[in-house]
Amino acid sequence: MKMRYISITVIVAVMLLVAVGGYVLPQVRQDVPARVVMDNSGGRVIFTHQAHAQDYGFECADCHHDNIGQEQPLACGSCHPSTFDAKFRAGHQKAFPNEEACMRCHSEVPEGPLAAEDKPDTENIPTRADAFHGQCMSCHEQSGGPYGKDSCYACHAR
Ligand code: HEC
Ligand code: HEC
Ligand code: HEC
Ligand code: HEC
């Protein structure tokens, strides 16, 4: 009788461990995605995120602006859209979780409508492709990795 309770307890404990493990482990992995797939008009780019973050010896802040005060970095595309068009302007206030994020582009916490001179200058905020090309290539030029005019297909699928 007792023996049966012990084996039931053991089985339940194992199932619990597997369930908790299955819940916890993928979440840990999501904090540092292994690969990031980027679909764009230049052809799909598969970015080996984990190799860059762990094997090549860089800090998270070498690529993620570190002064946003978030553990989970904001998607680059919430600030670096493909163009700063009417669609971005209409939707962007909902794309940010806190005032600190607004302050990357606005000089004060914005309360619209804004005077023309208080609007951020989009010339100083790179669009998505420019930000990525700039960041990927300037680091590669310094530290190794593909860059330059013949390097396109090292990152882009044909
Ligand atoms: C070599 C540059 C680089 C390094 C180093 C780096 N990341 Fe990233 N990370 C990126 C890029 C680029 C993306 C893709 C963002 C996108 O597609 O908009 C990304 C995406 C992410 C995402 C997915 C969220 C999102 O914005 O789409 C998380 C979470 C993340 N990184 C966490 C980390 C952590 C934690 C570290 C440090 C252990 C780290 N990264 C180091 C470049 C880097
Ligand atoms: C909260 C908004 C925000 C997020 C999120 C963001 N950026 Fe930026 N980024 C900016 C702004 C604003 C600038 C313009 C200059 C500045 O303030 O640094 C900029 C500038 C840049 C530049 C050019 C200047 C430099 O540092 O070389 C690159 C490259 C860049 N961002 C890449 C990225 C990448 C890659 C990600 C995602 C991993 C990202 N940014 C996420 C707002 C953001
Ligand atoms: C990636 C840069 C960026 C970030 C981050 C950002 N904004 Fe903006 N914001 C802009 C740009 C660009 C404009 C439009 C300038 C123009 O119309 O020429 C703008 C315009 C505005 C306007 C004026 C709209 C109008 O038509 O008068 C308000 C209000 C505003 N932003 C609020 C916010 C708030 C609130 C946040 C944070 C939750 C925020 N912004 C974060 C770039 C940004
Ligand atoms: C902070 C520096 C840094 C940044 C930013 C960076 N890389 Fe790299 N990358 C490297 C280094 C260093 C290597 C070379 C590793 C080697 O040869 O051992 C490399 C190698 C590569 C390679 C060839 C090997 C591999 O891992 O597949 C590709 C492709 C690549 N990077 C893509 C990208 C893309 C795409 C981005 C932008 C989203 C990016 N890298 C941003 C440092 C960087």
Ligand code: HEC
């Ligand atoms: C180090 C890797 C890397 C190299 C080398 C590279 N690119 Fe890119 N490219 C990217 C990334 C990352 C993006 C942005 C992906 C995104 O926005 O999701 C991108 C985006 C683009 C886009 C899309 C623009 C848009 O707005 O949709 C074009 C076009 C492009 N690249 C052309 C080129 C050409 C031409 C070359 C060679 C001269 C080149 N790329 C070399 C990584 C690279």
